[in-house]
Amino acid sequence: MKISLLLTGNELMTGDTIDSNSAYLAQSLKDLTLVPYIKKVVGDDLSLLVSSIKELAAVSDVLIVNGGLGPTVDDLTAKALSLAIDSPLQQNPQAMAKLEAWAERRGFVITKSNLKQTELPALCKVIENPRGSAVGFHCVHEGCLIICTPGVPGEFKHMVEASVLPLIRAHGHLDVVSEITRIRIFGITESGLQDMVDAEFPDWPAEVELGFRVQMPVIEVKLATIGEQARGLNALWTEKFCTRFSDYIIGRDSTRLTEALNTALYNQGLTLTTAESCTGGLIAAGITSEAGASRVFEAGYVVYSNKIKQHTLGVSEASLMSFGAVSEVVVREMAEGALNKSGADMALAISGIAGPDGGTEDKPVGTVWMAWGRKGAISARRFFFPVPRLAFQKTATAIAMDLVRREVLGLPTNVDYFSELKKKRA
Amino acid sequence: MKISLLLTGNELMTGDTIDSNSAYLAQSLKDLTLVPYIKKVVGDDLSLLVSSIKELAAVSDVLIVNGGLGPTVDDLTAKALSLAIDSPLQQNPQAMAKLEAWAERRGFVITKSNLKQTELPALCKVIENPRGSAVGFHCVHEGCLIICTPGVPGEFKHMVEASVLPLIRAHGHLDVVSEITRIRIFGITESGLQDMVDAEFPDWPAEVELGFRVQMPVIEVKLATIGEQARGLNALWTEKFCTRFSDYIIGRDSTRLTEALNTALYNQGLTLTTAESCTGGLIAAGITSEAGASRVFEAGYVVYSNKIKQHTLGVSEASLMSFGAVSEVVVREMAEGALNKSGADMALAISGIAGPDGGTEDKPVGTVWMAWGRKGAISARRFFFPVPRLAFQKTATAIAMDLVRREVLGLPTNVDYFSELKKKRA
Incomplete structure (x- = not known):
């Protein structure tokens, strides 16, 4: 089945808006083992829209038009479709009823601009849009299913799941x-x-x-x-x-990693403290990016230098001298120190070489030690992420958070993360 | 002048790769007060590429083709252009010389796949690509300037600035x-x-x-x-x-805000410490996202609860009780405490209400106090960012970093940030 996509909007042409809708649609079509055939993007230009609809409908089984459904003069999709399929614009009773209900709920007066959104090509059927004022619509023209959808990403995504994919399935005689x-x-x-x-x-x-x-x-x-x-x-x-x-x-559903960590801690009535060297605060920032973080997080320590690791967390000079800052001994002492200082139930400590400099033969750039656990029950693991600095910091942060989540839930923490990548490298 | 864009690559159609090249090009064309006319994206499909080149060249003054220049069988741009403009593929001596130099520098043997990259339509002239193995090329066909460019963003961006914009200027008889x-x-x-x-x-x-x-x-x-x-x-x-x-x-040039802050500190021989409540470590993480951060940053404190503000930084219970955690008095005490604890030359402290909960009539969600400076010379300001939690944290982080940068450089710190947005809201 050939599915094409026509996006319209001046803001897409100027690069001021990055189009995320077509990637979303493509990922959704993947589930039907379909890949879009042609994607075309044009500005708010009526004759270009008309010719593009004709051209794409002629070579596709399905054409999804995205954008141009709003109330302003530069929203041209209904008019362009009307001309392209030779079906006059007329007030659609279903669209009108939807608009009246929408305006009433918000206490809005219906303007002439709003009324424009109810004028659809006579051949078209309405698609519900519970998220916005503009309905979608669809018709079949010379064998091509044409579906017009709103440009607002939240409205579009909802319509894809609720209506566009079912319409495509029905057109292609696929089961629902x-x-x-x-x-x-x-x-x-x-x-x-x-x-x-x-x-x-x-x-x-x-x-x-x-x-x-x-x-x-x-x-x-x-x-x-x-x-x-x-x-x-x-x-x-x-x-x-x-x-x-x-x-x-x-x-x-939509669970984030930070959310999963915080929820696990909260459900067990636990608080966490962090002692970060190479991630420089990124773990604490992740935890506190979630609303309600104060229920599980009170204190984080960014201990970037050896001196501060000693003074703030009581890491011993002897350990730093003998084993170096990126070592099991030091990262365990960081975790114990953070527990003592903060009074938290659990600690997460991390020390590594983010690069680009600072690596040695024994401990190349990308080496990182993590320690986590309760007082007297600290575990530690060494990892190696030979990737650029920012990717190193993000990867280490995510894995460190996942280890604590597992510890809290009593899941194994010896999981082989991204092992398939290591096999590729090997 | 009508400028169209044809992007090719299966990875663009499946949504696995987000296209950033066309937004970059559009932003560059803005400088010439030009907006792209049509953008079309297709997979690695020879006949579709040929027809798309013909179609777009017929209605445009300039056609920029992006992608499909690589050495593999699914890289079809040269072949498609050859068919579209009826100009046979032949080995281009300039492309060959470039490939030989490229292979020699890297100690690579030239493979048959590499040789494919030197076969261009006879009509075409080569465009240098110092960043990669594939050259670009261009020709004029029935009045339309056709420019073929690499899909790798770094290579594409360089070629846009160095060659594509000058070619467009020349074709449109614009001054260089x-x-x-x-x-x-x-x-x-x-x-x-x-x-x-x-x-x-x-x-x-x-x-x-x-x-x-x-x-x-x-x-x-x-x-x-x-x-x-x-x-x-x-x-x-x-x-x-x-x-x-x-x-x-x-x-x-390409100075980042974090880089500007770290450079300012380094040039003055100063170190900074951070005491963060509402930003939860985001400022420390920003500073340490830059290589070489250890020269200016040793210690950061994420003091999310009142208890930890007291225990870790010595904020007084009386201040917390009288003024609340989001107050000038407390944020100043946080800064002084961080200076004392860390031994750093300068401190940056921040405390605010990121939301969605926790606001009051006096201090609504979005209220934030920042304090910064040297020992005995701390300044403080109150801000109000009534935006969602993550935007609040990012905005507060950026402004806090900028205030320290200004303090270090002796610039005024009473700047009216984003005042035009406030006027809009008012």
């Missing part, structure tokens, strides 16, 4: 989705996950479509059951998937 | 750019800056094009002098601009 489960994964790449699923679940049923979406540092996995008859399969395969990948699952 | 100055600005929005320039420099000469590019949280301002005869005007208007906007200038 009867169940969806979303699982959040950390510690394995998208391609690593795909390879493992392919290798270990040769009997994965076609009725349960598996989709992946990268939302750094997390991957969202979507299990979509296709067809009413397959209803019930979702729960079974979700369980199989979760059992196999339990090492990497941080939650369901 | 004789001088360029880039100035980095913080504390005013792009549109605020544009409005002030329009209002205060009515005599700004057309020969000195002024361009803006947002690189959060900084804005890059580009002064480009057009034409050989205007040479010399750049220095004069750069000086006028810098004098008027001295309050907002953090440096030249």
Whole structure:
């Protein structure tokens, strides 16, 4: 099935707005094993819109038009479609009812500009838009399903899931989705996950479509059951998937890694303190990026120099001299020191070589030690992330947070993070 | 002048790669007061590439093709152009010489795949690419200038500045750019800056094009002098601009705000310590995101709770009780405490209400106090950023860093940041 995309808006042409809608749509189409055929972007130019709709509809099975549904004069999509498919604009009763309800809920008076949003090509059917004032609409023209959607990303994304994908399925005589489960994964790449699923679940049923979406540092996995008859399969395969990948699952739906960490701490009634060298405060900043962080986090120490590691956290000079700042002994002393200073229940300490300078043969740039745990029960691990400074800091931060999350939940902390990347490098 | 853009690559269609090249190009064209006409994106499909080149070249004065120059079989741009303009592929001596030099420098053996990169349509001229193995190329076909460019963003951006813009100028009989100055600005929005320039420099000469590019949280301002005869005007208007906007200038070329702060500290031989509440470590993380941060930064304190503010930094219980954690008195005590604890030359302290909860009538969500300075010479200011939590944290972090930079450089610290936004809200 050839699916093309026409985006409209001057702000897209000037580079002032970065288009995230088409990447979202492409990722959603992946679940149907479809890849967009042509993407075209034009400004708010009526004749260009008309010719583009004609051109793309002629070579595609589905054309998704995005943007240009607003109330202003530069919103031209309905008019352009009307001309392209030769179907006159007329007031659509469903669109009008939706507008009246929308205005009433907000106490707004309907303006002439608003009324423009109810005038659709006669051939078109309305698509609900619960997030905004402009409805979407669709029609079939010479065999091509044309779907017009709003440019506002929140409205667009909702419409893709709720209406666009079902319309495409129906047009292509594909079964509808009867169940969806979303699982959040950390510690394995998208391609690593795909390879493992392919290798270990040769009997994965076609009725349960598996989709992946990268939302750094997390991957969202979507299990979509296709067809009413397959209803019930979702729960079974979700369980199989979760059992196999339990090492990497941080939650369901839209769970962030920082959110998963804070929630785990909160549910156990625990507070955490941080002692950071190479990540320079990034872990504390991650934890406190979440609303309600004060319930689980009171104190963080950024101990960038050896002198401060000694003075602030009581790391011993002898340990620093004998083993160096990036060592198991020192990172354990940092964790113990942070526990003593803060009175927190748990500590997370990290010391590494972010680069570009400071590496040695024994401890090259990318080497990092992490220590975490409760008083008298500190664990430590060494990692190696041979990537540029900022990527090193982000990777170390995410893995350190995940280790604490696991510790709190009683999960194993010897997980082999991103092992598939190491195999590639080796 | 109608400039169209054809991007090619399967990774762009699947949404796995977000296209940043076209926004970069659009921002560069802005300096010529040009907006792209049509942008089209297709996968690695030869017949679709051929028809797209023909179609876009027929309706445009300039067509920029991006991507598909690599050595693999799915890199089809040269072949597609050859078919579209009916000019046979042949080995280009200049491309071959470039490849040989490139391989020799790296000690690589030239493979058959590499040789493919030297086969260009006979009509085409080579464009140098000092950043990669694939040269660009261009030709004029039925009045349309066609320019083929590499997809790798670093290579593309360099080629845009060095070759693509000059080629477009020449094709459109525009004068060449004789001088360029880039100035980095913080504390005013792009549109605020544009409005002030329009209002205060009515005599700004057309020969000195002024361009803006947002690189959060900084804005890059580009002064480009057009034409050989205007040479010399750049220095004069750069000086006028810098004098008027001295309050907002953090440096030249690609200076980051964190880099400007660290450089200012280093040049004065000063070290800084941080005491953060509402930003939770984001300021320390910003400073230590820069290589060489250890020269100016040893210690940071994330004091999220009142108890820790007292225990770690010696903030008095009486001050917390009388004035609250978000107050001038407390934030000054935080700064003094951090100076005492760390032994640093300067301190930066911050305490505010990031939200969504925790606001009061007196101190609504968005209220923040900052204190900065040397021992016995601490300054403080109150700000109000009524924006969502993450935006609040980022804005407060950037402004706090800028205040210290100003203090170090002896610049005024009573600057009215983003005042044009306040006027809009009022």
